[in-house]
Amino acid sequence: MTEEVAVSGAGLAGLVTARRLADAGVDVRVYETRDTVGGRVRSRRRDGFVLDRGFQVLFTAYPAVRAELDLDALDLRRFSPGAVLCSTDEGTRSVLADPLRDPGSFVASVFNRRVSTSDKLRTLLLRQDLAGREPAGLFGGADESIRSYLDGWGFSERYIENFVAPFYGGITLDRSLATSSQVFQYTFRTLSAGSIAVPADGMGAIGEQLADRARAAGVEIVRNEGLARIERDQGGATTRGAGPVAFETTERRREAEALVVATDPRSARELTSVEGVPTAVKSSVTQYYRLPGAGRVETGRKILLHTDGESPNVVVPLSEVAPEYAPDDQTLLCATFLGEAALDRDDGALAADTRAALAAWYPERSFESLEAIHTDRLPFAQFAQPPGFADNLPATTAPAGSVYLAGDYTEWSSIQGAMASGRRAASAVLSAEPVGE
Numbered sequence: 001m002t003e004e005v006a007v008s009g010a011g012l013a014g015l016v017t018a019r020r021l022a023d024a025g026v027d028v029r030v031y032e033t034r035d036t037v038g039g040r041v042r043s044r045r046r047d048g049f050v051l052d053r054g055f056q057v058l059f060t061a062y063p064a065v066r067a068e069l070d071l072d073a074l075d076l077r078r079f080s081p082g083a084v085l086c087s088t089d090e091g092t093r094s095v096l097a098d099p100l101r102d103p104g105s106f107v108a109s110v111f112n113r114r115v116s117t118s119d120k121l122r123t124l125l126l127r128q129d130l131a132g133r134e135p136a137g138l139f140g141g142a143d144e145s146i147r148s149y150l151d152g153w154g155f156s157e158r159y160i161e162n163f164v165a166p167f168y169g170g171i172t173l174d175r176s177l178a179t180s181s182q183v184f185q186y187t188f189r190t191l192s193a194g195s196i197a198v199p200a201d202g203m204g205a206i207g208e209q210l211a212d213r214a215r216a217a218g219v220e221i222v223r224n225e226g227l228a229r230i231e232r233d234q235g236g237a238t239t240r241g242a243g244p245v246a247f248e249t250t251e252r253r254r255e256a257e258a259l260v261v262a263t264d265p266r267s268a269r270e271l272t273s274v275e276g277v278p279t280a281v282k283s284s285v286t287q288y289y290r291l292p293g294a295g296r297v298e299t300g301r302k303i304l305l306h307t308d309g310e311s312p313n314v315v316v317p318l319s320e321v322a323p324e325y326a327p328d329d330q331t332l333l334c335a336t337f338l339g340e341a342a343l344d345r346d347d348g349a350l351a352a353d354t355r356a357a358l359a360a361w362y363p364e365r366s367f368e369s370l371e372a373i374h375t376d377r378l379p380f381a382q383f384a385q386p387p388g389f390a391d392n393l394p395a396t397t398a399p400a401g402s403v404y405l406a407g408d409y410t411e412w413s414s415i416q417g418a419m420a421s422g423r424r425a426a427s428a429v430l431s432a433e434p435v436g437e
Contacts, residue, residue: 005429006031006247006256008227008271011039012415013406014262015210016068016422017429022217024430029256030219031249033226038207039264041415046374048327050202054286054376055170055316055336058206059187061194063135064419074205076197077322080301085114085162086315086361089308093361095300096163098127098192114307119159126153130189138186139412143387146172149181166305170314173282173338173382180387183412190416200324206415225251227263230271230403245402258429261399262406262422265383276394278409280384285342287312287350288374291331296320297362304361311353313338333370340379347375382413396421396428404428 005021007014010032018028036042042053057079060071082097094112130138144152146168150160160177169175171187199205211221231246245259261268269277291297297317304315312335319326319333326332335354342350351372358367390412396405406425408417 004028004256005258005260006245006254007260007262007406009039009262009264009406010034010037010207010211010221010223011262011264011407012041012207012210012418013408013422013425014039014260015207015214016064016419017260017262017406017425018219018221019210019214019217020423020426021429022214022219024426026430028214028219030214030221031225031227032221032223033250035223036204036207037211037221037223038204039418041203041207043202043204045202048330049288049290049332049373050318050322050325051288051374051376052198052203054284054378054381055314055334056203057196057198058203058415059190059194060197061190062414062416062419064416064423067423068419069206069209074199074209075201077200077324078301079196079303079321081191081195082302083163083167083305084299084302085112085307086304086357087114087307088357088360091360091363093304095302097302098123101192114162115159116156118154119156122153122155126188127192130185131192133185133189135186135189138189139182139390143390144181145178145387146181146184147177149184150177162307163305166307166310166313167303169310169338170303170305170336172385173284175310175313175338178386180385180389182390183385186412186416187414198318198322198325200322202325225249227261227267227271230259230261258402258404258432260404260406260425260429262425264380265407265409266380268405268407268409272399272403272405274394274398274405276392276398277405278383278389278393281380282382282384283338283340283343283379284381285337285345285350285378286376287335287337287347287354287372288318288376289333289335289351289354289370290326290373291333291367291370293329293369296331297333297358306357309357310338311342312336312350312357315354315358343377343379347372350375383409385413396425402432 004027007018007030021028081101086093165175172179229248244255299317301321315335355367404425406421410421411417
């Protein structure tokens, strides 16, 4: 049996690819190894808590997010702009926010002594500069590290260490700020134009919505059946659009006129033999905690940044932002720890670090009852994005024959990258033209 188009992977990239193809009248079947959709963007429910797969958020101003999702239907719960700068050494916490987007934090931000007036003014100038640039033009060309880019703007070391390192450590999983400045520019611009949010039902609601929209367009999603092998002997065919493509799933041999590989990077590289698929990683650990009783950690719906340490790098007041994430009589927090070293630390040691940090930041209250309820260890949380990485990513059409790639590793590591890659893959399949040997 020959299908029209097969898609391997029901993550964000695969689901966007499938729906876009189906909307164009193509018969599409998606194969997913797991019983759940969403790929790396998943949630689970446990004892009344919503636990996302690692700490993840949605940037509402991402262009692909606005194009592919019904944000109103996701019933978003938004973080307040800015962050709380927390010092363990000094036992202090202070608010830093954009007064243009969070007028309620104006006084606290203006008089925040951990950030100089000149750095605050530079931040507003940077915001204005990036707002005037097209998002698509931020990738490509000359590149440098985030730290080098900020140095060029004249930001002080104190500002970089107190705010940028922990905040962007949470985004890029790289507190050293050695990541590409293009990632910084894109995300900084996006944050200035929109908000950070989570769906009331958890981040997994994003994949579920994409799957529902794909099914409504006619896509068949087959769960618990993944791509195992692409047959290399295609009669020597390397002609784009020539098809069919023979492949094996974990259940049987199949054929399709085209095959879109939308798996994780390592699987995609192994299946397609495309060497350009990135496999260098950034690792992280996210631990979830419940705090029983009525006492809550008041943050003003802002992320807590650890300014003078990275264990944990950030603490997030999830149930303060999204009350649906926890039972009424409980508080749900999570903390993120960066790097491979965190993967090997036991749950008790991680929880002790978080408890000690919170006790230093909130000396007026006790955290002895803080209890770790789940730990996500993510060896491959993101692919590494050093300066110039965008010039070396594989093309959607990099595999031979009528095989295509869809995944953030063809764009950049983000929800935006995943969804944009799905749109690009669908377009490539629909406009397939013969290619040379």
